[in-house]
Amino acid sequence: MLQATDLSVEFASRGRRARAVDGVNLTVGAGEIVALVGESGCGKTTLARTLLGLERPAGGEVRYAGAPLSYRPRDLKAYRRKVQLVLQDPTGSLNPRQTVYEAVAEGPRIHGLPNEEEVVAEALSRAGLRPPERFFLRYPHELSGGQRQRVVIAGALALKPDVLIADEPVASLDASVRGEILALLLRLRDELGLSALVVTHDLGLAWNIADRVAVMYLGRIVESGPTEQVLQDPQHPYTQALLSVLPESQQKIVLTGEPPDPTRIPSGCRFHPRCQLVMAECSTTPLAVLPAVDDHQAACLLLKLGR
Template sequence: MTETQAPAEEVTTARRTLLEARDLHVEFTSRGRRARAVDGVNLAVGEGEIVALVGESGCGKTTLARTLLGLEKPTSGTVRYGGEPLKYTSRALKEYRRQVQLVLQDPMGSLNPRHTVYEAVAEGPRIHGLPDEADVVNTALGRAGLRPPERFLLRYPHELSGGQRQRVVIAGALALDPKVLIADEPVASLDASVRGEILALLLRLRDELGLSALVVTHDLGLAWNIADRVAVMYLGRVVESGPVEQVLTAPRHPYTQALLSVLPESPERVVLTGEPPDPTRIPGGCRFHARCQVLASGKAAEAGVDGRCRNEPLNILPAATGAQAACYYAEATG
């Protein structure tokens, strides 16, 4: 196998694809060194679908999310919405961000402490010149579970609980009636007792409004509870993807197996050595091979693929809906 990219496959699914990355690359240059933060990603989010993007810190998932939002421009490849390539003019991006909204992990950081709840939720509708502002704000707060809305309109962020603040952030996104939410670690800063409420809210929004979501997280337990499909990212690439139940009950990639092993119900803990490699120095062969427990244990040698793991780059995974893994050992052992 070589690292050359075959034409991106069309996603065959009953759901219409709304948001898509096609052979996406995002590079940053600092002090003459080129960092491949996103290094060839194909990913699709269907209508009414929740996709979890999972990986360690530094794997490129936040850069990918920012690129899907139009906040970063890809070095190569395309972001497509509704089948059309994203345009980067101010007017096109403004319209696009009515359809695709961001929900950040830190509500205190994303809410202005001097603005009331009403002002926070009304900001987007004002920017976009939407009519009936008060009705839009009340409806958005109600959908986000802040009922009755009148109780919250004049409160400030410091007067709310963490869960209420996150609901205000979600209401601010809902006020523009988007089709897709991109949620970056949406419950990471919340108490365990509140996390389930916010996840249940996202599921309810999907069921009642047909909303799609890409949920960026390091937590496979969260992915299990909320996602229809999961994409596992390592060092700028998706290394395994598929229906969440299939991937998380029978993971094929050693990296996914290691991430799952930290969950309480896991029978065996896999301790990964070292940190993810520097994206300015991506290793040859499988990019995970230096930390791979299967290669270290000799199992890859028994399957006759250890040389390929160390030296032969893997193909980039397509945006397919079925389970798939970029791993020579998984291919060899079926």
């Protein structure tokens, strides 16, 4: 459904170019949920925005249903009906002066969909707000955090998209509500055949919801594959470090320093300045960009050398 090929995104930063996304290959199949995980600042949100057409890539391309993404306004409008965004903070996503009905009806109005009230009611019902008419005239401040996030999801569902891109969809919610929203996303996948790219730093969330996981570091995918394989048998030292912070982990790995400056990406393996298994060759040996395949793969020199 959605594919990134050799995707690169750059920004100007203090007279230099910051490579926020640097050669990413990623696919989201029909009816598949893919989790994109990594630390803050690794490029996850920039990649998501580029897949939505909100950022223009410096290199590579985005494809939807096999066709390259066109950046002409009319084509982008049609594309965004099929690929919808669910943001992290439902309070910030909703206009406090708009009722629930107005918030959900905004997309259908922009796209000129008929039977507006019926479309809004169906979207709210699918998002778990039933009976939907009871929520039409409510304002965001009258709802709980979980209900607000359901309204945001309903606003995306009102356009009957094929793909949802959810950027930290439960990060701002209480633990008791997170499970409900994750269960909702799984139910929507099963009932509607929706595909989803879930951007998160929470590997526990990825374990519960994703079919495949892609681990991102400093603008590049460093490990990817089926969720169980990646999270039960991580091959890249960065993935191992991320997993070590989970409560059930027996070995804690503490990474030193912060992610490097994207305007000064290290030579060789970009993770080597912080790696707990670093070798001398890691600073000089370049690693190939991972292709977009379903198999478990990792960009690590240890694997290349068979150690």
